[in-house]
Amino acid sequence: MNQALLEQIKRLPKIDLHVHLDGSVKPDTIRELAEAQGKALPVGAEGDLTPWMQIDENCTSLVEYLSKFDFVLPFMQTAEALERIAQEVVQQAAEAHCLYVEVRFAPMLHTLEGLTASDAIRHTIAGLRAGEHLFGIKARVIVICMRHDSVEKNLEVIEAAKEYYDQGVVAVDLAGDEAGFPPQIHRSVFGLASSYELPITIHAGEAGGSDNVRESITRLGARRIGHGVRITEDPTVIELVKATRTPLEMCPVSNIQTKAVSGWDTYPIRSFMEQGVIVTVNTDNMTVSGTTMNLEYEMLAEHCGFTLKELAQLAMNSAEAAFLLGEEKEELKEAVQSALNQLDLSL
Numbered sequence: 001m002n003q004a005l006l007e008q009i010k011r012l013p014k015i016d017l018h019v020h021l022d023g024s025v026k027p028d029t030i031r032e033l034a035e036a037q038g039k040a041l042p043v044g045a046e047g048d049l050t051p052w053m054q055i056d057e058n059c060t061s062l063v064e065y066l067s068k069f070d071f072v073l074p075f076m077q078t079a080e081a082l083e084r085i086a087q088e089v090v091q092q093a094a095e096a097h098c099l100y101v102e103v104r105f106a107p108m109l110h111t112l113e114g115l116t117a118s119d120a121i122r123h124t125i126a127g128l129r130a131g132e133h134l135f136g137i138k139a140r141v142i143v144i145c146m147r148h149d150s151v152e153k154n155l156e157v158i159e160a161a162k163e164y165y166d167q168g169v170v171a172v173d174l175a176g177d178e179a180g181f182p183p184q185i186h187r188s189v190f191g192l193a194s195s196y197e198l199p200i201t202i203h204a205g206e207a208g209g210s211d212n213v214r215e216s217i218t219r220l221g222a223r224r225i226g227h228g229v230r231i232t233e234d235p236t237v238i239e240l241v242k243a244t245r246t247p248l249e250m251c252p253v254s255n256i257q258t259k260a261v262s263g264w265d266t267y268p269i270r271s272f273m274e275q276g277v278i279v280t281v282n283t284d285n286m287t288v289s290g291t292t293m294n295l296e297y298e299m300l301a302e303h304c305g306f307t308l309k310e311l312a313q314l315a316m317n318s319a320e321a322a323f324l325l326g327e328e329k330e331e332l333k334e335a336v337q338s339a340l341n342q343l344d345l346s347l
């Protein structure tokens, strides 16, 4: 791609609203954590951990994609590990010129060596705060319930998230194997979240059909949808997403890897925008997908013909869809706008 355009994309202000903590760990960090924790690695001192942590182009499904998380989770069971990895996710976001990032993770996946869900959230927030101070951007947490976990366990996750709502946590989510575990299983979980007025986003319409998007919006109270690419299957769900002004957190590189869509030529983002659906663009998992916010925007320019101004509009959509409240949200929108003004890209 044209070098000047690449440079301009790098300079655009960006926001990542959908990035998983455990999918964005640097391989060198795992090497150092393994040593500190006395855990074995499958490669020697000079070996490359990337193949264990990143999916390749032969990936056939979301379930296969999710298998990559089994490798990193054993190293993410301590306060130190969570704090360091959270701080490094903020660093990576800042390096891609993100002004704000909402980092999500499932606290119950980090309770194998004595931490509680509440501890895991507290330490992740501490790491993000350290990152905010070091790298000068804003970061918040989205707390995930896993679809394969019991309703009881997920009710506990909501209770833990509530403790930190407005103190680092901005929302709750449902993630994991969508095809095997439809959203309706967890209606009561999100009923509890709604009763606490916790904002909700749900992964839907990725490895499952558009009905999961309808269920998530109408029965689970989702205010945003993770991915949502498969609403193409049902015009009435597209209408619902538009009527409720529900932003989609699209993750193009990940969506192609998990085969949520067949390829770039059928990636529906431009068609969604033309139909008036609010779309945002995000990384999903920087390490598992081998991506960055810059790469996501480059792919859209290359494969979907996005102009710089259209990419700027995506960044503004993300500012408007952010789970920040009141003044903080206004400040973020102003920061995006003023960065765009400086690039002569006023919307």
Ligand SMILES: O=c1[nH]cnc2c1ncn2[C@@H]1O[C@H](CO)[C@@H](O)[C@H]1O
Binding pocket: 020, 021, 022, 023, 062, 066, 069, 104, 105, 106, 109, 144, 175, 176, 177, 178, 203, 206, 254, 284, 285
């Ligand atoms: O694209 C995705 N779709 C559904 N679940 C995902 C995706 N990426 C990651 N996770 C799941 O979320 C957990 C907590 O971060 C990860 O461990 C992974 O199982």
Ligand SMILES: [Zn+2]
Binding pocket: 018, 020, 175, 203, 226, 284
């Ligand atoms: Zn995700």
